[in-house]
Amino acid sequence: MNVFEMRDLIKEQLDLSKVNTSFNLEDDTLRIERKDNEKGLSIKIGQVINKYKENGEQAVEEIVYYINSTIEAHGLDESQFNGDDIYPVIRATSFHQETTSGSRFITTPHTAETMIYYAIDLENTYRLIDESLITKLNMTEEEVKERALFNIKRKPTPMNQDEVNGNIYYFVNSKDGYDASRILNKPFLEEMKSKIEGEMMIATPHQDTLIIADIRNSTGYDVLAQMTMHFFTNGIVPITSLSFSYKDDGSLEPVFILGKQGKSRHKKE
Incomplete structure (x- = not known):
């Protein structure tokens, strides 16, 4: 399966009445955004194909679930969440530093290869915290970072x-x-x-x-x-x-x- 076939297979399972999609052939990325607020996510098609080679249709089901959960999360009112919902997430240092609308993500340096981002947990997915979201949470950057580290220490480690x-x-x-x-x-x-x-x-x-x-x-x-x-x-x-x-x-x-x-x-x- 090539990148165009996988791209089309994923798009077929999305509700295109609610989202817009675009494909960047240069970096093999499918972008999916909500039509009402243009918030969304980007998927590397090549990585999905690698999973498909090992897991078949299950890999496509997983990525579509991940996309739908994330798109749904971007439609929620974030002001209803509090410090208990905030966790740190690890990303590569090459991960983008701001949202598509230009709002800076809240980050902390970690290693030469990794960076710490912060997210609101939304049960099935999470949303990375940027400057615009900080205002809605009524918290400072330091409060977000402190609470995230506190919360991850409380989680069990099976x-x-x-x-x-x-x-x-x-x-x-x-x-x-x-x-x-x-x-x-x-x-x-x-x-x-x-x-x-x-x-x-x-x-x-x-x-x-x-x-x-x-x-x-x-x-x-x-x-x-x-x-x-x-x-x-x-x-x-x-x-x-x-x-x-x-x-x-x-x-x-x-x-x-x-x-x-x-x-x-x-x-x-």
């Missing part, structure tokens, strides 16, 4: 565990849309650090995945790289295919894993 060649891999599996955001829960990371016997590595390939790895031998790095690339390629909102080494001081250092049981440090000024 995990699955797997072992490959003596290396242990933990997968946060909450299915609440904020799995990657658990990387901001310092008490949780410190608790995991106390269990780690080798090098503690962390990966946030997309918003619904957080991998914590106990790397005890060189093979473990290759396995982590393969896992991270798989999730990165198949995620609706990919973040980074790099992994991070969790240092004793709580800092995160991006790492290139070269393959064939090797790695190299990667830093950006």
